[in-house]
Amino acid sequence: MICSNPCFTVGIFLFLSVPNPSIMTDFKVTILGNGSAVPTGHQNPSSQIVKMADMQLMIDCGEGTQMQMIKYSVKHRNLNHIFISHLHGDHYFGIFGLISTFHLFGRDTPLNIYAPAELKELIEHQLRISKTTLRFPLNFHPLEEVGNMPLFVHKNFTATIFPLFHRIPTWGIKISMKDEELRIDKGFVESFNPTIEQILKIKKGEDFTSEKGIVFKNEEITLPPKPALSYAYCSDTAFNESLIQHLKNANLLYHEATFDNTMEEMAIDKQHSTSEQAARLAKQSKVGRLLLGHYSARFEDLSALLAQAQTIFPNTLLSEEGKSYEIGS
Amino acid sequence: MICSNPCFTVGIFLFLSVPNPSIMTDFKVTILGNGSAVPTGHQNPSSQIVKMADMQLMIDCGEGTQMQMIKYSVKHRNLNHIFISHLHGDHYFGIFGLISTFHLFGRDTPLNIYAPAELKELIEHQLRISKTTLRFPLNFHPLEEVGNMPLFVHKNFTATIFPLFHRIPTWGIKISMKDEELRIDKGFVESFNPTIEQILKIKKGEDFTSEKGIVFKNEEITLPPKPALSYAYCSDTAFNESLIQHLKNANLLYHEATFDNTMEEMAIDKQHSTSEQAARLAKQSKVGRLLLGHYSARFEDLSALLAQAQTIFPNTLLSEEGKSYEIGS
Numbered sequence: 052m053i054c055s056n057p058c059f060t061v062g063i064f065l066f067l068s069v070p071n072p073s074i075m076t077d078f079k080v081t082i083l084g085n086g087s088a089v090p091t092g093h094q095n096p097s098s099q100i101v102k103m104a105d106m107q108l109m110i111d112c113g114e115g116t117q118m119q120m121i122k123y124s125v126k127h128r129n130l131n132h133i134f135i136s137h138l139h140g141d142h143y144f145g146i147f148g149l150i151s152t153f154h155l156f157g158r159d160t161p162l163n164i165y166a167p168a169e170l171k172e173l174i175e176h177q178l179r180i181s182k183t184t185l186r187f188p189l190n191f192h193p194l195e196e197v198g199n200m201p202l203f204v205h206k207n208f209t210a211t212i213f214p215l216f217h218r219i220p221t222w223g224i225k226i227s228m229k230d231e232e233l234r235i236d237k238g239f240v241e242s243f244n245p246t247i248e249q250i251l252k253i254k255k256g257e258d259f260t261s262e263k264g265i266v267f268k269n270e271e272i273t274l275p276p277k278p279a280l281s282y283a284y285c286s287d288t289a290f291n292e293s294l295i296q297h298l299k300n301a302n303l304l305y306h307e308a309t310f311d312n313t314m315e316e317m318a319i320d321k322q323h324s325t326s327e328q329a330a331r332l333a334k335q336s337k338v339g340r341l342l343l344g345h346y347s348a349r350f351e352d353l354s355a356l357l358a359q360a361q362t363i364f365p366n367t368l369l370s371e372e373g374k375s376y377e378i379g380s
Numbered sequence: 381m382i383c384s385n386p387c388f389t390v391g392i393f394l395f396l397s398v399p400n401p402s403i404m405t406d407f408k409v410t411i412l413g414n415g416s417a418v419p420t421g422h423q424n425p426s427s428q429i430v431k432m433a434d435m436q437l438m439i440d441c442g443e444g445t446q447m448q449m450i451k452y453s454v455k456h457r458n459l460n461h462i463f464i465s466h467l468h469g470d471h472y473f474g475i476f477g478l479i480s481t482f483h484l485f486g487r488d489t490p491l492n493i494y495a496p497a498e499l500k501e502l503i504e505h506q507l508r509i510s511k512t513t514l515r516f517p518l519n520f521h522p523l524e525e526v527g528n529m530p531l532f533v534h535k536n537f538t539a540t541i542f543p544l545f546h547r548i549p550t551w552g553i554k555i556s557m558k559d560e561e562l563r564i565d566k567g568f569v570e571s572f573n574p575t576i577e578q579i580l581k582i583k584k585g586e587d588f589t590s591e592k593g594i595v596f597k598n599e600e601i602t603l604p605p606k607p608a609l610s611y612a613y614c615s616d617t618a619f620n621e622s623l624i625q626h627l628k629n630a631n632l633l634y635h636e637a638t639f640d641n642t643m644e645e646m647a648i649d650k651q652h653s654t655s656e657q658a659a660r661l662a663k664q665s666k667v668g669r670l671l672l673g674h675y676s677a678r679f680e681d682l683s684a685l686l687a688q689a690q691t692i693f694p695n696t697l698l699s700e701e702g703k704s705y706e707i708g709s
Contacts, residue, residue, distance in 0.1 A: 088480070088481075088484055089481050089484050089485070090446060090447050090450065090477075090481070091450065092447075092450045092451060095447070096477075114443055114444060114446070114447075114473075114474065114476075114477040115443060115444040115447055117419060117443070118419050118421075118424070118443075118444055121419065121420065121421045122421060138509050138510050139510055140476055140477060140480045140506075140510060141477075141480075144443075144473075144476050144477050144480075145443065147443075147469055147473050148419075148425075148443040148469055148470075148473045151417070151469045151470075151473075152417075152418050152419070155417055155418050156418070167509075169509040170509070172505070172509075173502075173505055173506060173509060176501070176502055176505055177469075177502060180467050180496075180498040180499070180501075180502060181467050181468055181469060181548065182547075182548055218511075219510070219511055
């Protein structure tokens with residue numbers, strides 16, 4: 052007998068008790084620093100951690116990042132990938148201390164650094180003068196050579212980079228979750244209580260046969276995979292519409308808002324963005340939410356930046372240090 | 381008439397209203413960081429500011445030092461000298477960010493860095509890859525070439541360096557106040573109310589003639605200069621009695637106490653000191669007070685370090701981040 056009941060609805064909570072990382076997909080970003088070139092008493096320079104299921108990617112590593120990791124309980128475990136967008140100090144001065152701490156803690160798992168090629172020489176220079184031979188393999192991936200290739204191989208995630216528009220070579224990054232699993236109908240699960248093994252088979256496209264011999268065709272008890280979630284990061288960059296192709300439909304976009312609307316000329320001169328420009332790009336790229344950051348030290352109060360952006364793109368937030376943002380919310 | 385009254389006593393408060401920096405001599409150290417190689421949530425890596433009248437000297441500049449300067453209100457003004465004891469990262473990783481911030485704030489006064497020669501190449505390498513031409517002169521003084529010469533020229537202070545005993549070339553530093561001024565008897569001042577000009581002449585050795593024509597010979601109205609105050613800094617080093625010659629009679633000694641007494645073997649192996657060794661050196665050097673620092677991240681509670689040191693040298697203190705210590709107290 053073939054059962055077809057189209058009224059089943061999907062409940063993601065069903066999967067929470069299933070001990071399979073590819074099902075319990077965690078995808079969020081935690082802000083460790085969102086200031087710009089000059090630190091303030093309340094803003095650390097750029098760094099954030101993107102949590103992707105069982106993996107962590109650090110994006111940028113300004114001075115003090117390792118202290119911020121302690122402050123916000125970011126563990127070293129599963130942090131095997133660091134992306135450095137460009138070689139202005141507020142985006143990489145913390146890498147030396149972090150590498151040193153990994154070494155002193157006896158790390159032996161490889162660390163992958165994706166950064167402009169010159170950083171490799173500088174790290175090697177620093178290690179040489181402190182007479183340090185690292186206890187772990189440091190795999191350096193020059194961004195110039197990465198091109199359009201995915202940064203790393205992961206069964207659920209992929210990350211690609213694209214050029215930004217700044218005074219020195221600078222890259223943005225987009226991380227996408229490859230959600231290729233079928234979603235099982237909640238009502239079906241409640242009615243027939245399949246085992247974990249049966250759930251995994253159904254999610255891979257198999258039919259289901261109940262204890263009474265009823266055969267459920269796969270397409271009748273599943274919904275298509277959720278659209279892939281994606282997160283994009285743009286810091287530092289001038290406004291440029293050619294970025295739309297890379298940011299299109301991202302669920303969450305972190306974009307610099309170094310200046311406010313009264314400082315557009317300075318933004319052009321320094322090749323940074325105003326909050327309104329960030330919002331225009333978010334709107335044109337049809338992203339889900341916009342997260343502002345890379346605030347200039349001159350702003351004591353960031354509410355004007357937010358208001359200016361929300362005029363153009365209401366779904367804008369001010370990024371807050373120590374706070375985590377789900378990509379899919 | 382010659383007046384001789386030996387019962388006059390000296391009151392330093394007399395000089396507080398005299399607007400001459402050489403008289404109002406401020407000599408103290410402020411701790412910005414006193415942790416060791418691995419930062420913790422409550423200890424930043426090594427850095428401190430020695431205030432010497434109108435001048436500031438930074439000793440070591442671990443990661444995050446510029447943020448600590450903001451936290452503890454240390455101004456950039458009059459900070460023209462930075463001494464880096466050695467090239468382990470916890471003593472210099474903050475120098476890149478601090479130089480960058482000086483540059484971005486438009487500094488134009490020269491900055492003097494006294495450090496092992498290889499740091500110059502590393503700073504130049506970093507500036508090159510971020511395409512930065514500093515707006516201010518950076519005068520680099522390789523410690524290898526300084527030898528026994530004073531580090532800098534100042535009318536009231538002198539600083540000399542000496543080798544420590546660590547895994548890589550490392551230097552300690554001793555800063556002495558050259559107090560060559562005679563001290564004027566308080567009772568004399570109260571009785572004869574000399575003008576500021578007259579006070580300055582007396583302090584230089586001249587006699588004084590009162591309005592009634594009484595001549596006071598200089599030696600009768602003055603006391604000899606106070607013994608020169610001095611501050612010494614030893615981090616990082618193994619215990620070695622040959623340091624006594626450099627530390628002798630320092631009013632305040634900051635000495636590393638990376639380990640406690642149960643870890644003497646590790647101290648020897650890593651070429652660091654235990655708190656008891658620091659205290660032995662302080663006692664043998666006849667210093668005034670001992671300030672412990674460079675604490676290992678493994679110690680949540682530092683009271684054992686203090687107790688062990690005080691058994692040998694009671695006048696020991698635990699250095700505290702953000703706290704200032706007068707050299708002469």
